[in-house]
Amino acid sequence: MKEHLEELLAQSMLHLQREGVLPAESEIGIQLERTRSPEHGEFASNLAMVLAKDAGMPPRELAQAIIERTPKSRQVERMEVAGPGFINFYLQTCAFTGVIKDALRQRENYGQLVRVGLNRVTLEYVSANPTGPLHVGHGRGAAYGASLANILVAAGYEIQREYYVNDNGRQMDILAVCVWLRYLELCGEIISFPDNGYRGDYIYDIARLVRVEHGDKWRFTRLAVEEGLPLSPQAGGEGETYLDALIAKARELLGDEGYLVFFNTALNNILDDIKDDLADFGVVFDKWFSERDLEESGSVQHAIDRLGKNGYLYEKDGATWFKATELGDEKDRVVIRENGRTTYFASDIAYFLNKLERGFKRAVYIFGADHHGYVARLQAAARGLGEDPDRLEILLVQFAVLFRFGEKVAMSTRSGQFITLRELREEVSTDAARFFYVMRSHDQHLDFDLDLAKSRSNENPVFYIQYAHARICSVFRNLLDMDQRHNEAIGEVALDLLTQDHEFQLMRNISKFPETIDSAARLRAPHMLAHYLHSLATDLHSYYNAHQFLVEDENLRNARLNLVLATKMVLSKGLGILGVSAPEEM
RNA sequence: GCCCUCGUAGCUCAGCAGGAUAGAGCAAUCGCCUCCUAAGCGAUAGGUCACACGUUCGAAUCGUGUCGAGGGCGCCA
Numbered sequence: 001m002k003e004h005l006e007e008l009l010a011q012s013m014l015h016l017q018r019e020g021v022l023p024a025e026s027e028i029g030i031q032l033e034r035t036r037s038p039e040h041g042e043f044a045s046n047l048a049m050v051l052a053k054d055a056g057m058p059p060r061e062l063a064q065a066i067i068e069r070t071p072k073s074r075q076v077e078r079m080e081v082a083g084p085g086f087i088n089f090y091l092q093t094c095a096f097t098g099v100i101k102d103a104l105r106q107r108e109n110y111g112q113l114v115r116v117g118l119n120r121v122t123l124e125y126v127s128a129n130p131t132g133p134l135h136v137g138h139g140r141g142a143a144y145g146a147s148l149a150n151i152l153v154a155a156g157y158e159i160q161r162e163y164y165v166n167d168n169g170r171q172m173d174i175l176a177v178c179v180w181l182r183y184l185e186l187c188g189e190i191i192s193f194p195d196n197g198y199r200g201d202y203i204y205d206i207a208r209l210v211r212v213e214h215g216d217k218w219r220f221t222r223l224a225v226e227e228g229l230p231l232s233p234q235a236g237g238e239g240e241t242y243l244d245a246l247i248a249k250a251r252e253l254l255g256d257e258g259y260l261v262f263f264n265t266a267l268n269n270i271l272d273d274i275k276d277d278l279a280d281f282g283v284v285f286d287k288w289f290s291e292r293d294l295e296e297s298g299s300v301q302h303a304i305d306r307l308g309k310n311g312y313l314y315e316k317d318g319a320t321w322f323k324a325t326e327l328g329d330e331k332d333r334v335v336i337r338e339n340g341r342t343t344y345f346a347s348d349i350a351y352f353l354n355k356l357e358r359g360f361k362r363a364v365y366i367f368g369a370d371h372h373g374y375v376a377r378l379q380a381a382a383r384g385l386g387e388d389p390d391r392l393e394i395l396l397v398q399f400a401v402l403f404r405f406g407e408k409v410a411m412s413t414r415s416g417q418f419i420t421l422r423e424l425r426e427e428v429s430t431d432a433a434r435f436f437y438v439m440r441s442h443d444q445h446l447d448f449d450l451d452l453a454k455s456r457s458n459e460n461p462v463f464y465i466q467y468a469h470a471r472i473c474s475v476f477r478n479l480l481d482m483d484q485r486h487n488e489a490i491g492e493v494a495l496d497l498l499t500q501d502h503e504f505q506l507m508r509n510i511s512k513f514p515e516t517i518d519s520a521a522r523l524r525a526p527h528m529l530a531h532y533l534h535s536l537a538t539d540l541h542s543y544y545n546a547h548q549f550l551v552e553d554e555n556l557r558n559a560r561l562n563l564v565l566a567t568k569m570v571l572s573k574g575l576g577i578l579g580v581s582a583p584e585e586m
Numbered sequence: 587g588c589c590c591u592c593g594u595a596g597c598u599c600a601g602c603a604g605g606a607u608a609g610a611g612c613a614a615u616c617g618c619c620u621c622c623u624a625a626g627c628g629a630u631a632g633g634u635c636a637c638a639c640g641u642u643c644g645a646a647u648c649g650u651g652u653c654g655a656g657g658g659c660g661c662c663a
Contacts, residue, residue, distance in 0.1 A: 036606075046605060049643070059643075083606045084643070129663065169663050240662080319661055330589070330659080337661045344663055372590050373658045398591070399656080440599065443591065445656070447598060452612090458625055459612060467625050478622050519602045531600060534610080545618085545627040586625065 001075070001099075001511060005043055005089055006032050008070050013047075015069040021062075022055050034512070041080070041088035042095075042508070048085040059085025096504055097495035099511040103566035104488060110566075111513045111573055113521075115156030122355050123149050125366040126278065127164040130270045131175045132200055134277055134421040137368065140400045140446065142421070143437035143579065145366045146283040147526035148395075150577040155521030160360070161285045164351065167267055168291040169344060173247045174198065175270075176263040180218070180250055182207035183262070187219040192232055194246070196239040206269050210261060218258045225249060277422050281430055282579040291347055294354065300342050303350035303385065304335055312384040322349075327380035348374070349381040356387060364393045364524075372396050395524055400437065400446040409450070428453035434579040435462045438526040461534050465571065466583055468537035472568040473584040475549050479561070482550065486565070491558030498559050502543040506567060509536050513570050526578060533574045540567050 009032070016022045032045045048063035055062050063081040070079060075095040080088045103110040125145025128138045145161070152159050166172070178197040182204050185191060193199070210218070229245050231237025251259050271288075278284070294300060304320070307313050312323045313335070320336035322345075335346040355363040367374060375394050382389040402409040402419065409419065425433055432453040439461065440446045456463055479486060498507070512532065520528040549560045572582040 040606070049605080052643075086606070166663070171663050317661080334661045339661080343661070369591070369657060375590080396591075444599080445592075449598080456625060461611075463625055471623065475622050523602065525602080528602065531610080541626055544622080548622065550622050586623080
């Protein structure tokens with residue numbers, strides 16, 4: 001519909017240019033938007049106000065001229081000049097009812113947009129370090145990323161979902177060592193556990209697994225382990241130094257074989273847990289990308305070489321630095337440490353380059369807001385590699401704070417006092433969690449009300465929308481109970497009988513679905529879809545209360561059933577995109 | 587100190603490339619079930635869009651500054 005009206009306006013513009021009313025060279029972006037109220041018709045354009053200066057005539061006069069030259073359309077009832085120079089479009093009934101026909105004809109594909117050209121995009125989200133179970137902080141990124149991916153697919157992009165597994169860093173070494181310490185504890189060795197290590201109970205579980213498989217094979221006495229170690233943090237020593245010494249000690253005593261047993265058991269176990277957790281959350285990935293693979297394949301060196309070739313590297317203090325300041329970052333960054341190891345940042349650069357080299361036109365990253373410091377340096381890296389920085393897009397997701405009984409739920413990773421994503425799902429259901437996480441704009445802090453998410457009441461937007469869907473399903477069940485059938489063909493012919501305000505409002509809103517997908521995709525804003533679905537549910541509930549669908553008149557009945565069936569399909573598709581189920585009954 | 591995000595009804599938030607009278611939901615008040623699920627609907631009330639300048643036909647929206655909130659600034663990951 002929108003495209004149709006834009007085309008009409010474009011034709012009118014062409015006439016005006018030919019007549020010399022408008023300068024031929026003036027570049028015209030047709031701007032057409034939904035009106036806020038039906039008093040102003042369905043669509044409005046500010047064209048005349050924008051071009052008034054070029055044309056050298058008052059906006060209202062120009063608006064009138066545009067209207068006079070606009071080709072007739074059987075969908076348009078009339079056009080009017082309004083206010084300071086708006087052109088309002090009032091539509092024929094067939095323009096409304098046509099939406100129902102479209103929707104029913106396209107079924108599940110209604111709202112699926114087609115995009116021309118290559119649009120391969122890789123979308124990376126979650127990418128939590130596999131050092132422990134996902135917690136509620138990861139949940140928002142997961143829900144946001146998964147919903148956004150679905151929206152982009154609906155908007156016609158070819159999307160690849162990717163999780164970057166950081167299986168190569170110091171944190172992983174710390175994890176392996178912590179598992180070993182717990183293992184020794186299970187073997188009966190009394191060894192103090194550093195309070196800056198991973199203290200969660202899941203570490204015991206992994207240690208137990210090693211013990212089941214290997215018995216006491218990797219047991220060493222407390223004396224052997226602690227010999228030569230610096231002071232532990234509990235005893236007043238420096239925590240990080242202590243952990244590094246522990247890592248070195250573990251490698252020394254365990255050898256490569258033993259060390260890998262702990263390392264890999266921890267990694268695989270936690271990663272499997274994360275995969276299960278996300279799958280249960282409806283969050284899927286096409287690729288789990290390992291940082292170790294990245295390094296072993298030579299990609300990191302390849303990226304560093306590229307930076308060097310482009311003249312953005314220099315040596316200082318025995319390390320290799322990237323001249324990020326020349327490219328918009330606030331300070332230069334080390335890529336190869338004094339000890340010869342590459343930094344995490346070097347891997348990031350390599351990973352970005354790798355994505356482009358795999359053929360993606362654009363790499364989208366979803367980070368927690370605490371990573372916003374990465375934006376400038378990654379952009380600098382993109383430039384340093386000689387790539388267009390526009391191909392890198394970083395979306396920041398703000399934090400979510402849980403509230404229970406009106407009070408903030410205290411959480412701290414350090415004390416192990418965090419709520420896991422799994423616990424959240426079990427408490428409020430996956431449906432509620434998925435919806436609540438994305439119902440606010442991603443760049444907005446989120447207050448997550450656990451009690452509301454759990455409540456089965458009209459205050460809970462998830463139930464409100466699901467209930468609209470279930471209500472429609474219920475109507476169709478009642479129809480069957482009355483030994484009647486829905487005849488779509490009869491309904492389609494009788495659509496002109498839909499003349500109630502509630503019916504126009506519902507049709508209008510159904511027609512906004514594709515536009516909503518488009519906007520939500522363009523602005524990376526799943527919350528727009530969440531709000532849209534809520535408004536569609538409102539329209540359905542109002543309609544339901546105002547009018548009976550299952551009426552005697554066969555024509556009217558089937559027309560109304562066509563309308564609510566289209567509504568049901570949009571609700572179901574929209575909820576599906578957000579990862580929320582659309583129940584048949586509640 | 588420097589940087590990022592944000593500031594809209596009592597509360598939680600929308601406001602989609604600047605548009606017409608700033609919108610929802612909760613909470614408040616008043617109504618609606620012999621009627622397809624009341625997990626619903628209708629009505630009333632509620633605002634200096636943090637503040638000040640600027641850009642223009644027009645600013646909650648764009649720019650600058652001030653105030654306030656949260657976050658980030660390692661040869662950590």
